[in-house]
Amino acid sequence: xxxxxxxxxxxxxxxxxxxxxxxxxxxxxxxxxxxxxxxxxxxxxxxxxxxxxxxxxxxxxxxxxxxxxxxxxxxxxxxxxxxxxxxxxxxxxxxxxxxxxxxxxxxxxxxxxxxxxxxxxxxxxxxxxxxxxxxxxxxxxxxxxxxxxxxxxxxxxxxxxxxxxxxxxxxxxxxxxxxxxxxxxxxxxxxxxxxxxxxxxxxxxxxxxxxxxxxxxxxxxxxxxxxxxxxxxxxxxxxxxxxxxxxxxxxxxxxxxxxxxxxxxxxxxxxxxxxxxxxxxxxxxxxxxxxxxxxxxxxxxxxxxxxxxxxxxxxxxxxxxxxxxxxxxxxxxxxxxxxxxxxxxxxxxxxxxxxxxxxxxxxxxxxxxxxxxxxxxxxxxxxxxx
Numbered sequence: 260x261x262x263x264x265x266x267x268x269x270x271x272x273x274x275x276x277x278x279x280x281x282x283x284x285x286x287x288x289x290x291x292x293x294x295x296x297x298x299x300x301x302x303x304x305x306x307x308x309x310x311x312x313x314x315x316x317x318x319x320x321x322x323x324x325x326x327x328x329x330x331x332x333x334x335x336x337x338x339x340x341x342x343x344x345x346x347x348x349x350x351x352x353x354x355x356x357x358x359x360x361x362x363x364x365x366x367x368x369x370x371x372x373x374x375x376x377x378x379x380x381x382x383x384x385x386x387x388x389x390x391x392x393x394x395x396x397x398x399x400x401x402x403x404x405x406x407x408x409x410x411x412x413x414x415x416x417x418x419x420x421x422x423x424x425x426x427x428x429x430x431x432x433x434x435x436x437x438x439x440x441x442x443x444x445x446x447x448x449x450x451x452x453x454x455x456x457x458x459x460x461x462x463x464x465x466x467x468x469x470x471x472x473x474x475x476x477x478x479x480x481x482x483x484x485x486x487x488x489x490x491x492x493x494x495x496x497x498x499x500x501x502x503x504x505x506x507x508x509x510x511x512x513x514x515x516x517x518x519x520x521x522x523x524x525x526x527x528x529x530x531x532x533x534x535x536x537x538x539x540x541x542x543x544x545x546x547x548x549x550x551x552x553x554x555x556x557x558x559x560x561x562x563x564x565x566x567x568x569x570x571x572x573x574x575x576x577x578x579x580x581x582x583x584x585x586x587x588x589x590x591x592x593x594x595x596x597x598x599x600x601x602x603x604x605x606x607x608x609x610x611x612x613x614x615x616x617x618x619x620x621x622x623x624x625x626x627x628x629x630x631x632x633x634x635x636x637x638x639x640x641x642x643x644x645x
Contacts, residue, residue, distance in 0.1 A: 364396025
């Protein structure tokens with residue numbers, strides 16, 4: 260059976276859960292993950308405004324709540340009360356389904372996102388392939404949103420979104436294959452467990468090709484999530500607002516919420532693939548070292564270890580989230596020809612070379628990282644001196 264939050268709780272409490280117990284636990288876990296991710300998406304709009312204000316020497320939201328932190332709730336209430344207007348000649352079914360497809364594609368990826376060793380809904384043995392599959396629903400939702408609106412501006416934005424997402428999936432997938440090659444598995448927890456808790460044990464510093472691959476992957480996910488400077492599907496200067504021009508009220512807010520949750524999920528996947536995920540230094544996350552130091556029941560050490568893993572995962576993810584927002588308010592928007600050229604002329608060839616380079620590195624150096632090679636060389640030279 261695949262490891263999951265149920266199997267972890269069963270092992271931690273030494274209690275055999277029935278099917279009904281497992282159903283209830285999964286239901287509660289899904290409810291919490293969806294609502295927490297929605298809260299993170301809402302707070303992402305607040306963070307975007309505050310960080311952009313800092314970069315531009317402004318104050319940002321400061322009226323609703325302390326430091327304006329409740330501004331996203333006020334925006335939510337406003338959008339909830341606004342009418343959803345459907346254009347007369349629009350395809351009403353597709354028009355209403357499109358934002359739901361975007362949300363569904365983002366929420367579905369949460370099922371295999373390893374937030375900690377115990378907090379994962381299910382550890383599929385093809386977890387990374389599952390992520391690539393269900394995340395493509397976002398591209399379908401964006402295209403259908405533009406197509407169903409019966410607006411030339413929306414249609415152009417939807418076509419740009421589809422072309423952009425399909426194009427940048429190529430270098431992103433090649434970078435993921437490179438990591439799979441080093442880890443030797445497709446499971447998300449396998450990708451994490453093959454790394455360590457210290458920075459030199461992460462895949463980003465495993466070899467020079469993986470280091471370059473991280474930046475190719477990060478640029479690719481920026482384009483996948485339609486974030487500036489790759490936000491051509493909603494370029495205000497040309498398309499008014501792009502694929503969601505005709506949307507209002509909660510239908511529009513679902514597109515915005517899906518974007519901010521997707522940024523969080525993609526940053527979490529980046530941390531999982533390249534930055535050690537939930538791994539904590541010195542095996543503190545397992546709880547064994549904590550138990551041997553503090554004593555007490557075993558489940559207390561495991562509980563503290565889970566909290567440390569959660570802290571490690573969210574710290575890495577939110578740091579990448581900050582970088583995503585920082586980039587948006589720093590770099591100018593690319594033209595559509597520049598965007599496509601960057602993908603096919605530069606990122607895709609680089610990712611192919613990286614894949615070949617990592618395969619050669621794994622074969623020549625037997626999977627050892629560059630730090631292990633340096634350490635072994637220093638050790639052998641020191642031993643030779645004696």
